[in-house]
Amino acid sequence: MIQIRRARADDDEALGRLDAATWTADVSPAPAPPLGTAFFSDRRQPEDTLVAELDGAVAGYALLRQSVAIPTHAHVLELGGLAVDPQCQRSGIGRLLVEATVDEARARGASKLSLRVLGNNGKAQRLYAACGFVTEGVLRSEFMMDGRYIDDVLMARHWVAQE
Numbered sequence: 001m002i003q004i005r006r007a008r009a010d011d012d013e014a015l016g017r018l019d020a021a022t023w024t025a026d027v028s029p030a031p032a033p034p035l036g037t038a039f040f041s042d043r044r045q046p047e048d049t050l051v052a053e054l055d056g057a058v059a060g061y062a063l064l065r066q067s068v069a070i071p072t073h074a075h076v077l078e079l080g081g082l083a084v085d086p087q088c089q090r091s092g093i094g095r096l097l098v099e100a101t102v103d104e105a106r107a108r109g110a111s112k113l114s115l116r117v118l119g120n121n122g123k124a125q126r127l128y129a130a131c132g133f134v135t136e137g138v139l140r141s142e143f144m145m146d147g148r149y150i151d152d153v154l155m156a157r158h159w160v161a162q163e
């Protein structure tokens with residue numbers, strides 16, 4: 001059974017293990033933090049992290065953040081990280097996390113949720129498209145990975161803000 005909930009400080013170790021297992025060179029331009037690195041920091045707080053549990057164990061997370069902290073940008077939040085344990089992928093957890101993040105962004109008063117995804121990460125792009133995100137731009141050759149230039153794709157979902 002899959003359950004989505006807000007993170008707690010004591011999820012730190014499980015989320016750190018998930019980061020180390022998930023952020024392989026093909027899906028992340030930066031190496032995964034070494035095992036034992038604290039997951040939560042000033043920029044990653046439990047209250048901004050949604051956790052997926054599968055049969056009671058942490059199996060995925062999504063991060064919500066305000067990328068540009070000025071009032072004129074307050075209606076835009078960013079899905080700043082999404083990861084599902086490789087052992088549990090393709091069982092609907094990613095989709096539930098993205099939908100829960102949209103719900104959370106709406107509840108916080110946002111009307112747009114944006115994200116960045118590597119141009120070679122087709123499975124994540126398909127997931128986001130299935131959840132209503134559209135491509136708004138492409139940063140060409142933004143990263144040099146394994147001897148190849150890789151694009152960064154900007155995607156977003158918009159809705160009408162609730163009063």
Ligand SMILES: CC(C)(COP(=O)(O)OP(=O)(O)OC[C@H]1O[C@@H](n2cnc3c(N)ncnc32)[C@H](O)[C@@H]1OP(=O)(O)O)[C@@H](O)C(=O)NCCC(=O)NCCS
Binds near residue numbers: 088090093096116
């Ligand atoms: C991308 C990721 C979060 C998807 O999580 P998931 O739990 O496997 O996704 P879901 O099971 O909810 O799949 C939802 C949809 O995503 C797409 N998708 C997911 N995995 C896919 C794959 N291996 N091949 C093709 N499409 C895939 C499909 O459209 C799928 O819908 P379908 O099963 O009805 O065809 C997961 O693969 C992951 O953690 N990858 C590594 C980290 C990463 O790339 N994060 C995103 C960075 S922007």
